[in-house]
Amino acid sequence: MKIVHYVNQFFGGIGAEEEAGRPLEIREGAVGPGRLLEQLFGDGSQVLTTFVCGDNYAVEQQDQLITDVLNHLRASGADLFVAGPCFEAGRYGMAAGALCSAVQAELHIPAVTAMGGENPGVDLYREELFIVDSGASASAMSQVVTRMVALGKKLVAGEEIGTPADEGYIPRGLIRDAFVEQNAGQRLVAMVMDKVNGDPFESEMMSTSFEPIPMPAAVADISKARVMVITDGGLVPSGNPDGIEGMAATRWGTYSIKDKDGLDGKDYEISHGGYDPRFVEADPDRLVPLDALRQMEKEGIIGELHNEFISTSGLANPLSNTRRMGKEMAQRVKELGVDAVIVTST
Amino acid sequence: MQITSALPIAKMVGSNRVVLGNGIVHVAGDPNLPVNEEKDLRRRLVQKALDALESEAKE
Known part of the structure; x- marks a missing residue:
């Protein structure tokens, strides 16, 4: 070797x-x-x-x-x-x-x-x-x-x-088909019994640990800030031009809202297999609240609404994937000179 | 900041400015309301989000 x-x-x-x-x-x-x-x-x-x-x-x-x-x-x-x-x-x-x-x-x-x-x-x-x-x-x-x-x-x-x-390796989170003696219900009851009796038992799910996220400073004056919307609700233009997957998405997209005062359901669709999309498809402002933000921009409550939103689909996604995409989005947001982001999550 | 109706998930991953949305399937809306009232609701929600962005969050 x-x-x-x-x-x-x-x-x-x-x-x-x-x-x-x-x-x-x-x-x-x-x-x-x-x-x-x-x-x-x-x-x-x-x-x-x-x-x-x-x-x-x-x-x-x-x-x-x-x-x-x-x-x-x-x-x-x-x-x-x-x-x-x-x-x-x-x-x-x-x-x-x-x-x-x-x-x-x-x-x-x-x-x-x-x-x-x-x-x-x-x-x-x-x-x-x-x-x-x-x-x-x-x-x-x-x-x-x-x-x-x-x-x-x-x-x-x-x-x-x-x-x-x-x-002796650390669980990778892979699921493999195998024949087992006891079905899930039986294993569940056995686990509950062990827990109640104070006996040792082992969960079949692995717990995930999240590092603390440093607290970002407040926006000093939102009426001067450039605000952007990001969503993990899978809102994409009709036809899903970037092919964002409805589950375990590996991609995210940036979509223009320039000159729009609100979102029209006929221009968009939802690529997200984890929730009933009909309400958002009927009025996408229910996910990306453009109508409200645009109005607030006109009234000077926010400085400026960035003229595009970022979207991906947050469902059944390995952490390594979401972390990568999150970093990429953060990088993009920085480059765009955006001061504040509203993330809407389904 | 994050607007979500799945508060336990936001807490689990450590989001530090969270505004509770108006339901998983219409986080910033309510199809049961007349259009104008729904717009008011959305506006109030976004205002809360902006307030959160301007607030110093505590650990």
């Missing part, structure tokens, strides 16, 4: 926080935990290259890091890309996740990493990656690497990967 490995400056033996700004170094052979990888993979397995990079550099220059790693990997003939384990080191986890994700998507080389459950990289990448649950403590290094190796071997061999509980 030919492996390429990514570690941060600490596990690469360069230094601790004071070396976090170190740019990417490409070293031949195994470094730090890579030696354990080689040993546990056995069969003459080799870490061809180790990428060592400072945590700050990795996060601040993420695009450059990805480009450099991909360029090097392309010609390497590697069978597997391994990053970490990162435990609860947040920047390390984010870099490892970004790299594994890029390597998988661009080069189709399987990738495996390991993080603790609270690592922000988990939230961002667990849907697309196999992230071994490392726990918080680096003292578990050898157990964690053992699990990474087992998973890595299966990935390279193209074998079927078992459940998160069996293989």
Whole structure:
């Protein structure tokens, strides 16, 4: 097995926080935990290259890091890309996740990493990656690497990967068909009984954690502000020109409301499979309150209404998707010089 | 700020300025009202949204 490995400056033996700004170094052979990888993979397995990079550099220059790693990997003939384990080191986890994700998507080389459950990289990448649950403590290094190796071997061999509980990776939120002994009702009752009796039980749903959102400052004077509407209610021009999906949308659109004092149902449709769209289709102002805002613009209550609205469909969407779209929208809103946004959600 | 009738979701994801809408299927309207009254309702809702944008939100 030919492996390429990514570690941060600490596990690469360069230094601790004071070396976090170190740019990417490409070293031949195994470094730090890579030696354990080689040993546990056995069969003459080799870490061809180790990428060592400072945590700050990795996060601040993420695009450059990805480009450099991909360029090097392309010609390497590697069978597997391994990053970490990162435990609860947040920047390390984010870099490892970004790299594994890029390597998988661009080069189709399987990738495996390991993080603790609270690592922000988990939230961002667990849907697309196999992230071994490392726990918080680096003292578990050898157990964690053992699990990474087992998973890595299966990935390279193209074998079927078992459940998160069996293989020790963090649940990806995938649903797989399987035969079970008890139907959902029976399992539900058993779970309730366990709960009532104070016995341990395990939920079949995974709970999602949301990082706190920093409080945005108030708009100083709304009568001078440029206001924009964004909706996740799936309002699109008739014919849905951007092909925004009615569930698990991957796209969003920007639609002009220039010279309009209100929205006319015959010009629009709803691409959203999660609510009865008839009321909004009859009068889209019920979702994007253009008539009220336009009037308030004329009266000087708001400074200006931005002449387009943004729309997507918020239904059954993986968080990674919605986060990406949210960031893209925020970027767009900034570029447009908009001061305040009203998001309407169904 | 966000106008929504699905308050638990807004709370769960951490929206920090939320105005309660007038129903999931017509968040800024009410088809049971005569048109003018519905417009008044919408205007009041948008005014609340603007007030929220001008308010310092607390944690």
